Amino acid sequence: MLSSTELEVLDTPDDRRVDRFVVEAQRAWEAGNSVKAIDGYCQALRLVNRYPPAKRELDKFAKSFFADAISARDAGDTEGAIVLLVRSRELNPDSGEVRDELKRLLASLTPGRDLTTECLAMPDAARASAIYREAIQTCMEFVAYGGISGEIFEFGVLGGWTARIFAETMVDLHYPAELYLFDSFTGLPRDKHALDQASYDVSRGVWDEEMDVSRLGEQIGEKVPKHIGRSLSRVISAERIKIKPGYFSETLQQPLKRKAALVHLDCDLYSSTKEVLDGLDEMQALQDGTVLMFDDWNCHRANPAFGQRRALTEFLEPRSDRYSISSFLRYGFNSAAFILHEKSP
Ligand SMILES: C[S@@+](CC[C@H](N)C(=O)[O-])C[C@H]1O[C@@H](n2cnc3c(N)ncnc32)[C@H](O)[C@@H]1O
Known part of the structure; x- marks a missing residue:
């Protein structure tokens, strides 16, 4: 009792x-x-x-x-x-x-394949694990110790490798938020925005094949979103895991009525990143102190005319009376995190 x-x-x-x-x-x-x-x-x-x-x-x-x-x-x-x-x-x-x-x-339990333990996006899993665990923990500590009350959002889940690191870190830091996971689970949108088509990494074909995890689902005999939900429910309770399959342009249509404490934007493209930032702002999910982690910050030779750099600039420019950002972290060769500030919170 x-x-x-x-x-x-x-x-x-x-x-x-x-x-x-x-x-x-x-x-x-x-x-x-x-x-x-x-x-x-x-x-x-x-x-x-x-x-x-x-x-x-x-x-x-x-x-x-x-x-x-x-x-x-x-x-x-x-x-x-x-x-x-x-x-x-x-x-x-x-x-x-x-x-x-x-x-x-x-x-x-009978051992079986668990996609959330497989680093599908990077060749050196041990090195990636060290870098991402440190970065995710640091960003989560900022949120947890800074009292930024909100949920954790990830855009770009693939097989759930970083989602698992988030879930584990949330438990370790005793930060009892919900974990929202957005992905088509069938790869990047087929019709690319002209700016993405012209960008270095899209035009050299870096992301042509590997993002459609529905094929992995066929191999393991279970739809990938369900698989990820089942696997992560052994880390945090199933009620805290909210999986949103579909293109962001569709899944961000339904208002979440939640604030974001941290957003992990691991979705490669300018257009996807822009959709996420605009969509979250429209549903008033962003707040003073929200951490924005951009996994693909240095794609396209880190040229600000492309990718996530361009998306963030275009997001902030028309909202300069409301938002500004501070640089927070650089991690790995490709990624950066920022803290969003509201001018009149
Ligand atoms: C590099 S992967 C994410 C890697 C993942 N975080 C991991 O731990 O391995 C990029 C993901 O973004 C998703 N994505 C990109 N743009 C999208 C969009 N507009 N709508 C839905 N999913 C998108 C792709 O389907 C892909 O799974």
């Missing part, structure tokens, strides 16, 4: 906002609504990373999920136990016993 305890009510101006979520969570718990209570404590954690009153309460839920997981395991329900352990771990990533039990149960 979970038990509620008295929560300290903090009353300094700086604490007020985060405290509001804790008080609401406490009320929900007292009204018997544990889902809403967990949600409230998680909202508090997004504002103040590892906020002690929220963390303490979440740990009780984590322990309860762990106990249920052990019962499920002992009853022979390994899959059910894994779901509960994932839930427990994301509510308290510091628990060694939960981490070890989850690892043990995952290792006991």
